[in-house]
Amino acid sequence: MIIALDYFYYVLGALxxxxxxxxxxxxxxxxxxxxxxxxxxxxxxxxxxxQLPPMAAGVLMVVMALIAGFGGVTLGRYGERxxxxxxxxxxxxxxxxxxPALAIPLVTVLGATLLKDxxxxxxxxxxxxxxxxxxxxxxxxxxxxxxxxxxxxxxxQAVREARRLVDHLGWAVVLPHMLAVLGLLFAEAGMGKAVxxxxxxxxxxxxxxxxxxxxxxxxALFTIIMGNGFAAFPVIAGGVGVPVLVGVYGxxxxxxxxxxxxxxxxxxxxxxxxxxxxxxxxxxxxxPDKNAVIKAQIATxxxxxxxxxxxxxxxxxx
Amino acid sequence: xxHVVNLWPLLGVGxxxxxxxxxxxxxxxxxxxxxxxxxxxxxxxxxLLATLGAAFIKTRNLPLILLLPLAAIGLLxxxxxxxxxQASIARIRSATTGRLLIVYLAIRELSAAFGLTxxxxxxxxxRPLIAPMAEGAAEVRYPALTDQLRYRIRAMSAATxxxxxxxxxxxxxxFGAIVLMQTFLRAEGLEVDPxxxxxxxxxxxVTAFIIHAWRLHRFDAQIAxxxxxxxx
Numbered sequence: 001m002i003i004a005l006d007y008f009y010y011v012l013g014a015l016x017x018x019x020x021x022x023x024x025x026x027x028x029x030x031x032x033x034x035x036x037x038x039x040x041x042x043x044x045x046x047x048x049x050x051q052l053p054p055m056a057a058g059v060l061m062v063v064m065a066l067i068a069g070f071g072g073v074t075l076g077r078y079g080e081r082x083x084x085x086x087x088x089x090x091x092x093x094x095x096x097x098x099x100p101a102l103a104i105p106l107v108t109v110l111g112a113t114l115l116k117d118x119x120x121x122x123x124x125x126x127x128x129x130x131x132x133x134x135x136x137x138x139x140x141x142x143x144x145x146x147x148x149x150x151x152x153x154x155x156x157q158a159v160r161e162a163r164r165l166v167d168h169l170g171w172a173v174v175l176p177h178m179l180a181v182l183g184l185l186f187a188e189a190g191m192g193k194a195v196x197x198x199x200x201x202x203x204x205x206x207x208x209x210x211x212x213x214x215x216x217x218x219x220a221l222f223t224i225i226m227g228n229g230f231a232a233f234p235v236i237a238g239g240v241g242v243p244v245l246v247g248v249y250g251x252x253x254x255x256x257x258x259x260x261x262x263x264x265x266x267x268x269x270x271x272x273x274x275x276x277x278x279x280x281x282x283x284x285x286x287x288p289d290k291n292a293v294i295k296a297q298i299a300t301x302x303x304x305x306x307x308x309x310x311x312x313x314x315x316x317x318x
Numbered sequence: 319x320x321h322v323v324n325l326w327p328l329l330g331v332g333x334x335x336x337x338x339x340x341x342x343x344x345x346x347x348x349x350x351x352x353x354x355x356x357x358x359x360x361x362x363x364x365x366l367l368a369t370l371g372a373a374f375i376k377t378r379n380l381p382l383i384l385l386l387p388l389a390a391i392g393l394l395x396x397x398x399x400x401x402x403x404q405a406s407i408a409r410i411r412s413a414t415t416g417r418l419l420i421v422y423l424a425i426r427e428l429s430a431a432f433g434l435t436x437x438x439x440x441x442x443x444x445r446p447l448i449a450p451m452a453e454g455a456a457e458v459r460y461p462a463l464t465d466q467l468r469y470r471i472r473a474m475s476a477a478t479x480x481x482x483x484x485x486x487x488x489x490x491x492x493f494g495a496i497v498l499m500q501t502f503l504r505a506e507g508l509e510v511d512p513x514x515x516x517x518x519x520x521x522x523x524v525t526a527f528i529i530h531a532w533r534l535h536r537f538d539a540q541i542a543x544x545x546x547x548x549x550x
Binding site: 006008009011012015045047049050052053054055057058059060061062065066068069070080081083086087088089090091093094095097098101102103104105108109112113116130132133135136137139140143145146147148150151153157158159160161162164165166169171173174175176177178179180181182184185186188189190191193194195197198225229230233234237238239242246252253255257258259261262263268269272273275276277278280281282284285286287288289290292293295296297299300303304305306308311315318 | 323324325327328330331333338343344345346348349351352355356358359360364366367368369370371372373375376377378379380381382383384385387389390391392393394395396397398399400401402405406433434435436437438439440441442443444445446447449450462469470471473474475476477478480481484485488494495498499500502503506508510511514515516517518519521522523524525526529530533
């Protein structure tokens, strides 16, 4: 293949290393050494990748968590332009400013749909296992290129701006990554079996409505715990869906699966464990309350979850 | 077979619940939960560290989607992308926060239903364009928009992106979740056509759109009420 995902690991690693270097030299950052160490360690994860011995990577992750957890990752100074300067260049550049921003989704979609099977000299253009991410990487680099041409800024300025955003995200950058690790560990420790055991041995599902409600609420609740619907689905569908809904009440497996997964998504909308959807946007949008996005979602998630119980009850044996 | 199920790993869930309830630092809560879960599953510390490390490396593709677009977005912000988005929405007089977000919800959910999940997203759409536009639309009507309302509008913009994505993508046949469900059901001895799973998702997808669009419709009235009360 010509464009492998690994290239973007190196790009990101280099970017994080630059962020670390700039943090180290930023006298306005009150904790520049620990901030720099945090970003440098994260750079190692991307630059060394699979070459890193698992135990070293584990120690590295714990050290990063401790630095971030005890407030060692702080903000510096970023030489931002004034609102007036920004408004001036906005008037000057107009809709052209949208070009690079829209180039990212456009290139990603093109790469992931039209170009995904393209081969040159017998090799795939994009890494076939990671088409979307590889195209997103291309889209992001193309967007930087267009933005630099448009604004006559240097690529170094783009790196500085990336640092400004990465620093403002701070520990929220690594939270989804560490939660994914916890999810894998939960799976390895047999969490699914334990939960399915508790659900099936302590709740009597002797009416269709109770069984349907236990299934949908179980999906949502377990997703709230795991932060990921894909982790909850096999557990609850295996513990309640197949044996009770299909086995006892003759459910159509397609209906059971479709509505079950959507019930899990209702859970995703309500949990800080789904950090990339709920906590990271709060950081990206500079919201003081880190749970603000979850609070905005609960009034959608709960009615949809109730609707799911009703839908599954009535559509069960279609 | 009850006696073979090890219930101790559930302690890890307890750590998460207590940690978030006590508002401890999320990263510390996660790391504590990792250790409790691992030790409860009878792993020794070196094995646990190696397990964590292997998983950390394996899942390093996850942050790419957040971090790669930041350089371009940051540069555009420096040259006034947010200001431009706000000025553009101010010129459309019928645009309100709620209406704008309903349109975005429709675009996001429909495009995701056709498998185009990369249209949208928090770093490359919501932060630079959607949230500033939603905020700008309110600002045109209420120049003295309070910070409290700004935060609520931004949070609602992010929520709209999530709702559109989640309830759209599962209606697309080739989406990973559908494959996961089909594979799971096959392992349980149930043969199901992926198309049927996708089709049976449509009632929920439509319900979610109606509920969230209704909330966005009412959001305009809530903003108006909050500003009236503030003016008194």
